[in-house]
Amino acid sequence: MKRRQITLADGRYLIFYTFDDEMPAPASAQEGGAVEQQQRREPPVETEREEKPRV
């Protein structure tokens, strides 16, 4: 599982979750007024990360 966080025009965060290669490549994050990874608000997260293996 991978995640990509963007900041919407009004400051809210939105996280896209994708899984392996099942998801088509995302379109431009600028569509619809999103500003990718600017003015990130809580909760802080990595831009993109792999799911950690479980113990």
Next chain:
Amino acid sequence: MSELRWNPLLGEWLATATHRQQRTFLPPADFCPLCPTRAGGFPTEIPESTYDIVSFENKFPSLRSHPEPPAIESTELYPVRPSEGVCEVVVYTPNHTSSLAAEPVEQIDKLVRVWTDRFRELGALAFVRYVFIFENKGEAIGVTLHHPHGQIYAYPFVPPRLARELEQSKAHHEQKGRCLLCDVLAEERQISRRIVAENESFTAFIPFFARWPYETHVYSRRHFQALTDMTRDEQKNLASMLKTVLAAFDLLFNLSFPYMMVMHQRPVDGGAYDYYHFHIEFYPPLRSANRLKYLAGSETGAGMFINDTLPEEKAAELRSHVAPAVWKGEGR
């Protein structure tokens, strides 16, 4: 305008959120804010042309990570505090006309993993004490958007119903030395009449004490407290069990069955909750194809539910529609 107000009669917080009066109410499909934003089309909440699963801060939240100060002052009798917390919307699929029940089990498995990530991340926030994952489905429940989605509330306190369940669980553990929900599960499995479905990791049943005609609980077979405690196999088995129960719901009356789905996990306040037990509860409001169970005087004013049906009979009815979830490549 939003704030938390203390109810001294019940000893619990409630939220005012007057801005929620303005939220989008049952828009036509062409203007659904949870659909992808198509080229040249209506700009939705999700600014991309497709997605798999997304989670984002609710545009009309009851709780905010940076809340405004309360609009009214506290008194000794009536404490007031900022409505601190987080409200997220989790969109299950880009398909507007789908539902969690209609999604393939693989998509539900993805959702379980997203829920786990959200629980972990929101639970790590300093001001959050409880992460509540839920879904309201259907106009009978009062949904304002039909697009398949759920919600997450990250509360700055343990909500009262959860607090009561935790107290009961703790008292039982102190008295008997055993988990209350493990004992409930053992008794339900031993009696078996109220069991709806079962797999290696989860059991679904309509409990002895069901308040709603088709109230269905999904308990983990293994004793653990939260999504983050699950193995990968348990994640998949939870997806299978949810698919099985939701598909059976839809077959009951051949309609897209309305329900509230709530997930009960340990609080995230740093306390020790080893005595508690992860589970999911469904509260469907229908008592027949076209009749609703209303929360009337006794339920709302006194807190005593009156169930017009017998869980044993309703479990048999639901069980007759159960089919195992089928994963891609498994076949039947």
